[in-house]
Amino acid sequence: MKRMYLAAALAALSTGAFAQSTAPAVAPAPKPVQPAVCGTCHKPEPNTVAGYLDNVAFKSQSIQLDMAGPKEIVRFDPKTLKVIDAGDAKPVDQLREMKKGHEARVQYAIKDGEKWATVIDFKGPIKTPPAKLVNYEQVAKIVADGEKANAVLIDSRPLPRFQEGTIPGAINLPYPAWDKFVSRLPQDKSRLIVFFCQGVTCMMSPMSLRKTEALGYTNVKVYREGVPEWMTKDYLVTAPEFVKAAYVDKDIPVVLIDARSKDEAASGHLIGAVGVTPAQLKGALKSFPDPKLKAPIVVYDGRGQGDAVVVARALIKAGQVNVQVMQGGLLAWQKAGFKIESGVPAATQVAYVPRPRPGSVQADEFRKLATATPADVVILDVRNTDEANAGMIKGAMLIPDEELTARIGEVPKDKRIVTHCATGVRAEMAYYKLKDAGYKAGFLNADIEIAKDGSIKMTPK
Numbered sequence: 001m002k003r004m005y006l007a008a009a010l011a012a013l014s015t016g017a018f019a020q021s022t023a024p025a026v027a028p029a030p031k032p033v034q035p036a037v038c039g040t041c042h043k044p045e046p047n048t049v050a051g052y053l054d055n056v057a058f059k060s061q062s063i064q065l066d067m068a069g070p071k072e073i074v075r076f077d078p079k080t081l082k083v084i085d086a087g088d089a090k091p092v093d094q095l096r097e098m099k100k101g102h103e104a105r106v107q108y109a110i111k112d113g114e115k116w117a118t119v120i121d122f123k124g125p126i127k128t129p130p131a132k133l134v135n136y137e138q139v140a141k142i143v144a145d146g147e148k149a150n151a152v153l154i155d156s157r158p159l160p161r162f163q164e165g166t167i168p169g170a171i172n173l174p175y176p177a178w179d180k181f182v183s184r185l186p187q188d189k190s191r192l193i194v195f196f197c198q199g200v201t202c203m204m205s206p207m208s209l210r211k212t213e214a215l216g217y218t219n220v221k222v223y224r225e226g227v228p229e230w231m232t233k234d235y236l237v238t239a240p241e242f243v244k245a246a247y248v249d250k251d252i253p254v255v256l257i258d259a260r261s262k263d264e265a266a267s268g269h270l271i272g273a274v275g276v277t278p279a280q281l282k283g284a285l286k287s288f289p290d291p292k293l294k295a296p297i298v299v300y301d302g303r304g305q306g307d308a309v310v311v312a313r314a315l316i317k318a319g320q321v322n323v324q325v326m327q328g329g330l331l332a333w334q335k336a337g338f339k340i341e342s343g344v345p346a347a348t349q350v351a352y353v354p355r356p357r358p359g360s361v362q363a364d365e366f367r368k369l370a371t372a373t374p375a376d377v378v379i380l381d382v383r384n385t386d387e388a389n390a391g392m393i394k395g396a397m398l399i400p401d402e403e404l405t406a407r408i409g410e411v412p413k414d415k416r417i418v419t420h421c422a423t424g425v426r427a428e429m430a431y432y433k434l435k436d437a438g439y440k441a442g443f444l445n446a447d448i449e450i451a452k453d454g455s456i457k458m459t460p461k
Contacts (some may be wrong), residue, residue: 031436035068037158037176049074049115050105053122055425056095059384060401063095063117064429065104071432074108075402076117086124098122103201114405125200126224132209134194134221136233142194143168143234151192154184156204157227163246164296165236165324166227167196175204178211189217196223196230235299235312236324240333243298243326253355255289255297258346259307260330265346268330270300271339275346278310289352291319304329359431360445361418363460369418370396370456378412380419382430387422391450401426404433413439420444424461 034042034050042050049072051065058078065072076092083090085098098104103123108115142149146169153170155162162172173184175197186193193212195205205222212220223230230236238246247254256273258265265275276284289295297320301308304327315323326333334340356362361369369377370393379393382401392398399407401421411417417439419427424445431443447459 031070031072032067033072037068047109048105048107050103053098053100053102053104055100055428056098057401057421057426057429058096059387060382060426060429062401062426062429063106063120064425064432065106066101072106072115073429073432074106074115074117075111076120081117082119084119084121086122095120112406123201126203126206128206128209128222128224132220132222134223136223136225136229139167139194139196139223139230140234142192149192151194152186154193154195154208155227156195156197156208157202160246161198161227163238163242165231165238165322167230168235168237168325170196173208175208178208182211182215185212185215185217189215190219192219192221193217194221194223196226199226199228200224202226231323232321233316235309235316236322237327238298238324239327240336240338243333244336244338247296247298253295253353255295255350255352257297257299257311257350258330259299259301259311262345264302266342266344268334268340268342269346270330270333271341273300273341273346274350275348276311276350278307278314281311281314284350285318287350288315288318288320289350289354291321293352293354294322295320295352295354297323298326299323300326300329300333302329303331357428357445359428359435359442360424361442363444363446363458366418366420366444366446367456367458376414377416377418380411380417380430381421382419382426383421391452392454393420393450393456394454401430404430408433408437411439415440417441418443420448422449423447 033044033048038050049065051067051072054066054071055064061076061078063074063076078092081092083092083094085094105121106117107119108117139153142151142153153167154173155166155170156173156175158174158176159172166172171184173181195208197204205226209220209222246252256270258269258273258275259277261277262275265273297315299308299312304325308325308329312323312325330340370379373379373395379396381388381392381396381398382404384400385398388398399410411434417434419430419434419441420443421427424443424447427443428445431441434441445461449457
């Protein structure tokens with residue numbers, strides 16, 4: 001009998017019947033310590049994370065870094081944190097002034113299971129010899145002169161950034177894939193080459209310069225301010241396939257402007273396009289998104305020149321900072337076989353709704369949840385106790401953000417958790433902590449005031 005049981009067990013093992021119980025558990029993938037693109041220039045260092053500054057919350061003493069997708073949250077003590085900006089020591093209050101998106105490296109120590117920042121070092125301008133630099137006016141002249149300039153403009157950014165708009169006439173030689181595309185350099189090693197990338201703190205164009213000179217090229221320069229400055233002064237260009245790849249295929253909100261006449265637009269236009277001729281632009285400006293949003297605006301006409309350029313430059317003059325002209329216009333779009341809408345007029349009003357931050361809950365939905373919280377939902381208030389004492393949503397659970405890691409076991413895992421604070425900053429940090437711990441969560445991205453009676457007043461962001 002024992003032999004029969006043993007034989008059956010061995011048979012089960014051979015057929016995989018015990019696979020579930022004997023297979024090793026799959027460990028979750030480790031979080032990155034820096035954005036992938038940073039790996040081309042920087043090797044990971046122990047107890048260090050790097051990324052783009054996303055949020056700072058002094059009330060919960062937390063810093064949130066964007067790792068080009070994943071988020072990293074570290075705590076800090078204002079009394080001991082060292083803040084360095086472009087090599088200079090700064091007071092901790094400088095954190096309040098730093099712009100979102102600024103590159104930073106954070107050294108940390110582990111305390112009570114959390115990362116505590118000891119040093120946050122904000123990246124300063126990359127040092128390049130003055131003789132190797134060109135400015136906006138010089139690059140603009142190269143663009144205006146075209147072939148007469150006998151120069152090559154090279155965008156050193158990765159392809160996805162290039163697709164989102166580049167300086168007119170530029171080619172793409174992405175620094176992260178330099179060796180793969182080095183053949184794009186001109187054969188004439190005395191020809192003027194101007195590299196540019198994502199601004200004064202970006203290393204991709206200076207590193208491209210060094211590699212190019214090492215190959216024997218003798219007239220290589222860097223437009224250090226790059227795309228961030230150019231897009232505040234002039235229009236960018238893109239191609240139909242890039243508009244489709246960067247915006248349409250990814251369902252990323254974009255303002256499409258058809259600069260042709262009403263009749264021409266009615267005969268065929270990009271789906272979702274708004275008809276705005278040069279003569280109509282002044283009256284239409286109020287309907288465009290706030291320039292602070294940096295909404296991508298793609299302008300086209302019949303062939304990608306003329307009226308599209310006029311409208312694009314007028315939008316730049318009006319304060320918009322991410323305006324692109326689609327090269328080749330509608331004709332190139334059609335030649336590529338992409339869909340158009342015909343037989344109906346183009347829209348007359350610009351409607352732009354930014355893509356919400358991942359995990360964010362709309363104000364209307366949050367109000368409904370706060371008014372009558374379902375049994376499978378918990379509203380988690382992550383403000384400080386003194387803030388909550390002034391007023392809380394009825395039935396909400398209070399765990400200050402700075403205590404959440406230590407008290408996360410108090411949060412029920414079988415329910416949807418929706419976090420809020422006063423401005424959305426700490427709520428978003430709490431959301432990522434919950435998400436990393438396997439919770440189904442969301443957060444309110446809005447300013448919210450809560451009265452003593454629990455009534456709420458919200459200002460969505």
